[in-house]
Amino acid sequence: MSNTDTVADRKIVTFTLGKQIFGIDMTSLIEIREWEDPTPLPSVPPFIKGVTNLRGNVIPVVGLSERLGWEPSVIHPRSCILVVSISGKQAGFLVDEVTDIVAIGSQEVQPAPDVEIGEPSVIQGLVRITARGADGTKSEEGQMVLLLDLDALSLTKHLDLAA
Amino acid sequence: MSDELDEIQAIFFEECTEGLAAAEEGLSAMQNGDTSADTIASVFRAVHSIKGGAGAFGHTALTHFAHSFENVLDAVRGGKIEPTLPLVRVMLIAFDLLSDHVSAATGQAGVPEDGEMIARLEAILANGGLADDGEDATPAAQAPAPAAPATEAPAGEEDPFGFQPVTVAIEELDGESGGPADWTVRFTPGDADLANAGEPMLVIREVESLGGEIVAVDVGDLPALRDIDTEAAYFGWTLRVPGTVEESAIRDCFDFVSPEALVEITREEAGAIVADAVPEPAVEQEAALPDVRAQVDPSADLDQMLSMVQSIAEATTIAPSAPPAPEADKANKFADKPSEMVSQTIRVDLAKLDMLLNLVGELVIRNSILSDRLSSADAQRVELPELARLTRQIQDNVMSLRAQPIRQAFSRVPRMLRDLGAETGKTINLETIGETTEVDKGVIEKIGDPLTHMIRNAADHGIESAEERIAAGKSPDGTIRLSAEQKGARIFVRVKDDGRGINREKVLAKAVERGIVPADAQLSNEEIDQLICAPGFSTADTISNISGRGVGMDVVRSNVEALGGRVEIASVPGEGTTFTMILPLTLAILDGMIVRLAGQRFVLPLAHVIETVQPEKGQVKRTTPNTEVIEMRGEYLPVKRATEIFGLNDDRSIEDSLVVIVESETAGHVGLMVDTIDDRREVVIKSLDQNLHPIRGLGGATILGDGSIALILDIEALVASPTQTRFAPKGLAA
Numbered sequence: 001m002s003n004t005d006t007v008a009d010r011k012i013v014t015f016t017l018g019k020q021i022f023g024i025d026m027t028s029l030i031e032i033r034e035w036e037d038p039t040p041l042p043s044v045p046p047f048i049k050g051v052t053n054l055r056g057n058v059i060p061v062v063g064l065s066e067r068l069g070w071e072p073s074v075i076h077p078r079s080c081i082l083v084v085s086i087s088g089k090q091a092g093f094l095v096d097e098v099t100d101i102v103a104i105g106s107q108e109v110q111p112a113p114d115v116e117i118g119e120p121s122v123i124q125g126l127v128r129i130t131a132r133g134a135d136g137t138k139s140e141e142g143q144m145v146l147l148l149d150l151d152a153l154s155l156t157k158h159l160d161l162a163a
Numbered sequence: 164m165s166d167e168l169d170e171i172q173a174i175f176f177e178e179c180t181e182g183l184a185a186a187e188e189g190l191s192a193m194q195n196g197d198t199s200a201d202t203i204a205s206v207f208r209a210v211h212s213i214k215g216g217a218g219a220f221g222h223t224a225l226t227h228f229a230h231s232f233e234n235v236l237d238a239v240r241g242g243k244i245e246p247t248l249p250l251v252r253v254m255l256i257a258f259d260l261l262s263d264h265v266s267a268a269t270g271q272a273g274v275p276e277d278g279e280m281i282a283r284l285e286a287i288l289a290n291g292g293l294a295d296d297g298e299d300a301t302p303a304a305q306a307p308a309p310a311a312p313a314t315e316a317p318a319g320e321e322d323p324f325g326f327q328p329v330t331v332a333i334e335e336l337d338g339e340s341g342g343p344a345d346w347t348v349r350f351t352p353g354d355a356d357l358a359n360a361g362e363p364m365l366v367i368r369e370v371e372s373l374g375g376e377i378v379a380v381d382v383g384d385l386p387a388l389r390d391i392d393t394e395a396a397y398f399g400w401t402l403r404v405p406g407t408v409e410e411s412a413i414r415d416c417f418d419f420v421s422p423e424a425l426v427e428i429t430r431e432e433a434g435a436i437v438a439d440a441v442p443e444p445a446v447e448q449e450a451a452l453p454d455v456r457a458q459v460d461p462s463a464d465l466d467q468m469l470s471m472v473q474s475i476a477e478a479t480t481i482a483p484s485a486p487p488a489p490e491a492d493k494a495n496k497f498a499d500k501p502s503e504m505v506s507q508t509i510r511v512d513l514a515k516l517d518m519l520l521n522l523v524g525e526l527v528i529r530n531s532i533l534s535d536r537l538s539s540a541d542a543q544r545v546e547l548p549e550l551a552r553l554t555r556q557i558q559d560n561v562m563s564l565r566a567q568p569i570r571q572a573f574s575r576v577p578r579m580l581r582d583l584g585a586e587t588g589k590t591i592n593l594e595t596i597g598e599t600t601e602v603d604k605g606v607i608e609k610i611g612d613p614l615t616h617m618i619r620n621a622a623d624h625g626i627e628s629a630e631e632r633i634a635a636g637k638s639p640d641g642t643i644r645l646s647a648e649q650k651g652a653r654i655f656v657r658v659k660d661d662g663r664g665i666n667r668e669k670v671l672a673k674a675v676e677r678g679i680v681p682a683d684a685q686l687s688n689e690e691i692d693q694l695i696c697a698p699g700f701s702t703a704d705t706i707s708n709i710s711g712r713g714v715g716m717d718v719v720r721s722n723v724e725a726l727g728g729r730v731e732i733a734s735v736p737g738e739g740t741t742f743t744m745i746l747p748l749t750l751a752i753l754d755g756m757i758v759r760l761a762g763q764r765f766v767l768p769l770a771h772v773i774e775t776v777q778p779e780k781g782q783v784k785r786t787t788p789n790t791e792v793i794e795m796r797g798e799y800l801p802v803k804r805a806t807e808i809f810g811l812n813d814d815r816s817i818e819d820s821l822v823v824i825v826e827s828e829t830a831g832h833v834g835l836m837v838d839t840i841d842d843r844r845e846v847v848i849k850s851l852d853q854n855l856h857p858i859r860g861l862g863g864a865t866i867l868g869d870g871s872i873a874l875i876l877d878i879e880a881l882v883a884s885p886t887q888t889r890f891a892p893k894g895l896a897a
Contacts, residue, residue, distance in 0.1 A: 039872040040763065041851075042809030043858055051851070051864055053872050056521055058849040058864045089854045 008103035014129070014145055015082065015095040017065045017073065022095075023102075023127065023145040028084045030054075032098055035079035046072075049094060054083060057090060064093040067153065068122065086150045102129050109147060124149035174510070175216040179265045182209040183258075184574040190255050191577055198246040206254075207236040210261065222268040228277045229264070231284045232257050235291075244291030257284060259578055343406035344430050348375065348413060351399035353423025358394040361421060367400060369416040375404035399425070406430065513604065516564055523558045524752060524847030528867065530554050531844040558845075562752065566601040569647045569656070572610050573598050576618055576645060583622040589629065589641055591622055596646035602654050606746055609726050610656060613719040617658040617742045618643065620716065625662030625740050635737065637661065653728075653770075654748050659741040665734040667691045692732040696720040719744075724857075729879060753848050755865075757841040757873060758823070761811035764873040765837075766846050766865055771825040771878040773832065775840065783817045783834075793822055793834045800824065802834035803882055808860060813838075825878050833882040848875060 012023035013032075038050030038061040047066035051058050061081060065073045073079065073094055081092040109125035124147040189206035214229035235254070238244040263275040348370060352363045367377065381399035391397070404413055410428060417426045530551050534542055542548065573595055580591050626632075626641030633639055644659040667688060674680045674694045686694075696716045719742075723730050728746035747753075755766035776782075776793065783793045783802055792799040802822060806813035815838060822834040846865035851858055862877040 039864070039874065041858060041874065042811070042860060048855075051855070051872055051874075053866050053870050056849075056866065058851060058854065058866070058872060060855045091854060 008105050010106060011101055011103050012127075012145070012147065013082070013098065014100045014102060015080070015098045017068070017096055018070060021099065021143055021145045022064075023129075023147045024082065024084065024150060025147075026101065028086065028150055030083040030085055030090065033081045033083060033092070035075055035081060035094065038092075052081075052092060054090065054092070059083065059090045059092055061092040061094060064095055067093075084150060086153070104129060112146070122149055122152045123147065124152075172220055175220060176265070176269050177510075178216060179213050179268075182213045183262055183265060184571060185209040186258055186261070187574055187577060188570070190251060190258055193246055193251045194248070194255065200240070203236070203240045203246060207233065207240045210236055213261070213265065217268065220268075222264075224274050224277070225261075225264040225268045228281060229261060231281045232261060234288050235284050238288055238291055244287065250287065253283065253287070255581065256280070259581065262578065345406045346375075346404040346408065346410070346413060347427075347429050348402040348404055349399065349425065349427040349429075350402065350417070350420075351381070351425040352396035353421045353425075354395055356421050356424055357396050359421065361396075361419075361424075363396070363398070363400075363420075366416055366420060367402070370402050370404060370413065373404055373408050373412060373416070375402045375408075375413075377401070378403045511564075513565075516561070520561050520565070520752075521847055523554070523561050524845070526554050527558055527752075527845045528847075531842070535842065558752065562603070563601075565604045567604050567607055568599045569602050569607060569654075570598040572602075572607045572614060573645055573647075575611070576614070579615065579618055580622060580643065583619065587622065587628075589622065589626055590639065591626060591641045591643055594642060594644040594646075596644065597648050600647040600649055600654065602647075602649075602746075602748060606654070606726065606748070609722065610744060610746065613722045613730075613744060614656070614658070616716065616719045617744075618645075621658055621660035621662065621740070621742075625660040625664075627663050631663075635663075649748065654746045656744040656746065657741055659739060661739040664736040664738060664740055665692055665695065665732075666736070670694055689732075692734055695732070696730060724880075753846050753865075753875065754843075755846045755875065756823075756843050757867075758821075758837040759839050759841060760809065760837055761806045761813045762838065763811065764841065764867070764871070765805075766873050766875040767823060767825070767835070767837070768862070768875065768878060769843065771827065773824045773826050776822045776824065776834070778817055778820070778822050780818060783822070795824070795834075800832050800834050801830075801882075802836055804836045805876065805881060806836070808881060825882065827879050827882045830882045835878075835881065846873070846875070 011026040013026055013029055014021055014023045016022070036052065038052040040050040041048060041060075047063045049061040049063050052061050053059075063072050065071060073096055076096075078097045080095055080098050082095055082098070083090065083092045104127050109127045112123040112125050127145050127147060128142040129145050186206045186209035189202050189209070192202050193206070210229055210233045214226055214233055217225040217229060232254075235244065235257075239246050239250070244250065257280055260275055260277055260280050263272060264277070266272040267274040350363070350366065350370075352361060356363070371377075377400055379401040381401065382397070384399070385391075385397045413428055414426075417424070420426065530547075534547055534551065537545065537547060576595075577593055580593050583589075584591050621643050622641075626643070627635065627637075629639040632641065642661050644657070646655075646657045646659070648655050671680070671686065671691050671694070674691075674697065675682045675684070679694065679697050680686065696719065720730050723744050723746065726746055728744055731743040731745065732740065733743070734740040753766070754769040756769050756772060758765050758767050776795065778793060783791055785791050791802040791804075793802045804813070817836070820836050820838060821840060822836055823840075824832055824834050826832055846867075848863045849865060850863050851861060860877055860880045862875040864872050864874050867873050
């Protein structure tokens, strides 16, 4: 009770896009699936890779790397789709590799400095965790994880602008 | 303003919605002169059950108001107050207030001011109550109030059952005997009984020895004389045994009858004979009447008793459709007769129905896959056609579960018009046609908003003021005709007004001013009419300046398009405007043709397909760099390459492709170029906007048998001419 710094009250899933580690809240995660080519859609921005069948639901698959303004992910055997639920809508995000599930305390999250990743608001905050890196080793001093704000990524909002 | 409405409360509000719809329907019918007891009772019932539920959930304001309203309705129902037209009008206003109260209870609005109306209702009750109230309250006048169990108020303050006073009377007379009610024994020997030397006579004598007596002989099975088998049993007996006899003692009499014989031992209850006498065939009825005689004290006036039974019989037959009162049901001697069944309903979560529909869709798909893989001889051998037929039936049935009369969507219109009339000072009559047309629930839910917009538009802009109308030689009252009809797999919902029509010059001028169309544009009348649906056209500025239309019509159009439908506008200056929403009957299943575009599978709705052509060399000609035509029996039809529209890579030659001639409402016959046609099947439509957003050119997606996704083509959007897409809310280029 006295050491509030270590109270872990949220769980995040960490994953990599390129060399960078990101995290999203476990609560919004529905499932993690292997990459499978989605059905391409016409007339949509390139970061929307298409739609796929999630147990009878048609959900969009988004190239998260491109969505954040980086180079498109190259599909490799460990490529995954994180299926998440964002304010009632479901979507899949293509990520390079899912690394870990870690518990963090809300107090550990630092507000994001003015980082320019696509648009600033998508980074909810920064947190330092001791987690397995992209190479599978645990670094002692911990790594910086960028927590994504899924609502800010909201597809419909963004698509309306793009449309 | 509670955010956490619990589930039961949510059900109550749903019932309120239904109740309000029923009340409004009834009141509207009364306004149109139908003041039958049934109609009045239905309004009463609706208000009464709203009151009951509201009381249970502690919505005091709603309960209080509903109570006042109900009192007046009860008086009308009881014949104490005449349902005159002015009274019905007051009740309609009271109804509006009741709707507001319900909205307030759901937290959607503030509690309305009802003091004045309550005072008014109380005054009506007080004045009406002075009138003679004895003779009118005859059983015949009361009985038609069907005793639906749902109307039973938790508080149980007033009994809605017209039967009540009658039942009490019988119990009083019955009170003489005091002891347990008599037994009714029904005995029909089995077919083989007589052949096996069974002696019904001995059995009956044994029952008689217990004090029983035969009250009826059922000879209904007796065949013509020449057909009689002397060893067969044709008779059935109904006996009455005093209630003091133990049931086991009666059973003992039947120890030696065969298992095929029918033996029913039931205890009669007060009122049972009454309930029974009416619906049973004549034989039974006659059996019942002596029962009554036997039951009452011999000193009781037999004639009075009989006339009473008769009046009950009459009263009950007036409302044959009325569900039997619960006590009658329970006491019904032969309650297993299916003819006595009341149609029952069950509330089902829509999500479960959707799930079922999806599964049936999968079944349909599997079925077609199976038929693809089997040769026709094998298909016959495994009875595939039979399976397909069954699947089809299941599918139709599941679809019909979701179908509901469009009345639900229409029900809020009268209220809206009353409000609009009060706002604008216009008198607007409403005609509704085809409100029993059944449409998928999803469609009904989604046409509500577009309908509201269109009605508002018609009332606000279409119909002129009374003075203007008189000046134009029309009747001072405007008319809006709301109609629904089904044509094939589409449903047409029309809002037609007899107003001034669209002022095309002003609409065009406004569109040019707003930069929606270039100043030098040459537009047809239809295209100008369509402009009122253009986004950006409807702004506050426009409403005040344009005498035509424009409020929210872009919303109407995008909503309807999102449903896979479209809006047509037909306007005759000076005579009025008709808006037609053409919608798919269901949002769930579509008959489609699986085609390939650049190798990718798409679904082309079969309803649009006219024919398919394998073009020969030279049959498709390029007219401009971007347009092609196909020659079909001397006619040139435009050809569109869907692959081009969708930006797919396609290096097929025309000769390797197929041209599907499709029919569109906006562009007539158009050829659509596809790679190949895979097959034809029914597909379950999944919306894209559920998780994404609508994409122009696509009507949704579907999941094929192998789990992969095929996109459904939206023919209208694909073949629409550039003029039309120019004003479209979301162009293909988006």
